Amino acid sequence: MSSDNHKESFWTKYIFSQDHKVIGIQYGITSLLFLMLGFLLMMVMRWQLAYPDQPLPLVGWRLSPDMYNSFGAMHGTIMIFLGVVPVITGAFGNYLVPLQIGAPDMAFPKLNMASFWCYFVGGVVMLMGFLMPGGAANSGWTSYPPLSVVATSGQTVWLIGMVFLITSSLLGSSNIIVTIVQLRAPGLTWMRLPFFIWAQLVTSFLLLLAFPPLEAAAIFQLMDRLAMTSFFMPSGLIVGGAATAYAGGGSPLLWQHLFWFLAHPEVYVLILPAFGVVSEIIANNTRKPLWGYKPLVYSVIFLGFMSFIVWAHHMFLTGMGQTMSMFFAVTTMIISVPSVVVLTCLVISLWGGSIRFNTPMLFALSFLPMFGMGGVTGLPLGLPLSDIHLHDTYYVISHFHYVVAPGTIFAIFAGIYFWFPKVTGKKLNEVLGKIHFTFSLIFMNGIFFPMLIQGLAGVSRRLADGGESYAHAQSVIHYNEFMSMSAWLLGLAQIPFIINIIMTIIKKKDKNPDPNPWKATTLEWACPSPPVGHGNFEKDPKVYRGPYEYSVPGHDDDYSPQFEKLGDK
């Protein structure tokens, strides 16, 4: 590696940087912008759902059903692949993993840079879809064939974008694993790792091993679309009244298997790092050790393994047979056990703590019941019998949004408020933070709770008119307006957050910002805020104890950092 004193131009320092901190921030900014874009698409769609076929206010055009499909597919794709996963693994993982294990950088800084730029190009390619004739991909974020194979050219762009994103996640995840295995500071044994690191490690393995089958599937679909092969095209397919030119003999189900083989582990990619973030914040703000560190670690490893053998519970209605359904129903019930263990450990961790109710803690606390809602509503979907009624209804939409939106996204907010002082040396404003939290919590539930009711009444997802033309939806259709209002108000509730970030960034910095403003114990608080240049720590850190030694009896302080020798203070 080059030494510290090499000259860095603007380009190598801020754009093509190999410093994990800069790359983490690049990931953070890009993916938060994508999150906003995905949310914007949804706010437009919610207008169509609340007031079908009426022109949009201000702009004046109508969202056609085709465009509604496009927006829906791109909302899902952007939120998952360009928004939430890059924030929680790309930004948090990149910034925090080397700091929390006491490393000077990631193991492969150049690959790290390549990972970000693959992600960036993948995102740009995805957006190019909107410029294609026929608009962006419109076959849902799941891209089920044969629909997706005969769809407009936006789908080709989607697949190419996906290949870039898969490459990015391959580079990023292998980098995180090597960093955690190889670059832990002296004394940082496996059972002294912060839980966040464990979550990132398991998540990276999921990304590493689950994405390639989707890459295989994407290549097959590209071949179907461009070379007229029939991997996913059944014999005798009629499209628009005419037979297709495909040779046939393929299997649409094959795509679903390959897709869900990725996409179920992907669910855990979304949620495991959120567990990690939340447990760091809960331990810190209850001022006591996490309850059940080892069960948490084993649960998260077990979750990782199990997540590879539950995928077909998304496919109960494809007629794959009772034996298969039975198997996947059983594994699905088993995988809920470690999730409950994690949630229980985190709830018991609150017991008897002297809790500080700051903004990160509020988000982390509300994560628990919100993720709980997501988990509990998932159980009926994991059993074939009840899934027959609920499949592809708004109940499903509500279920996974409870996991990801007030679940993972709240964990992301918690993490941003918690680690902002480390990144910039300045704390975010608490009052604005609490406003942001309160309204976000209310309106999130305002959107997603009525969806459960609509779904139980049998309203299907992906209807461009929100169910207006369906008789069975009439009794619950009035919720649409309420949900849309909640969505737009949720948009407004993000304004204090944005103002907060901008205000704090332009605020003048303290001369000597406190490196450890939350009085936390893990290693990232040992280095200055923000951490020094390329290399992070002023002196090489050594680790003396476990990650959550808060309120150790007989100590003056209520926290004993990992990096301080006993009797240092």
Next chain:
Amino acid sequence: MKIPYNEELRPDTGLYNAKLGIWLFLASEVMLFGGLFSAYIMLRLSDPNWANYGQTALNIPLATLNTAVLITSSVTMVMSWVALKMNDIKKYSMYMGLTLLCSFGFLVIKYIEYTAKFDHGLYPSTNNFLAVYFTITGLHGLHIIGGIIVNGYFFGPGKKMWNSEPERFTNRIEIAGLYWHFVDLVWIFLFPALYLL
């Protein structure tokens, strides 16, 4: 700033960084080709017409020759690494050159096979066996080309590192070799699965 364990082994894991990295990469490659092979199995088992798809049109003697060429390249790849371990850069160049020669040979033979199919009007769109054949061998071919680029770099401009950091250069050849053996291994699965079974 220097990243620890870039060359030297970390005592408790017994690995240097890149070695763990390449094994993780190969694990993900196993999943990629695993996905491709499972798709092949599923398509083949679920299609009653499979027997009519002209699997017999494939040229087994040429593919056997190709298998031999690729295995030879794996052997020379190991020899080039051994040569570096013995501090013999001249021998390294010779063996690496042979490896590259074999890799190009593989591609030429593959090209002959492909064009013969096209001449007979057999395309990926003709039927699903040919679709599987062209897609999987095509992806494998891309892996070969990737290997040629990496090995070509170490044969040419990348060799300079031997003079400054011989240890690190030897590690690089080991990593490139692991990748190359994997590509070879994929072919050893592909050959019977596509041509013989």
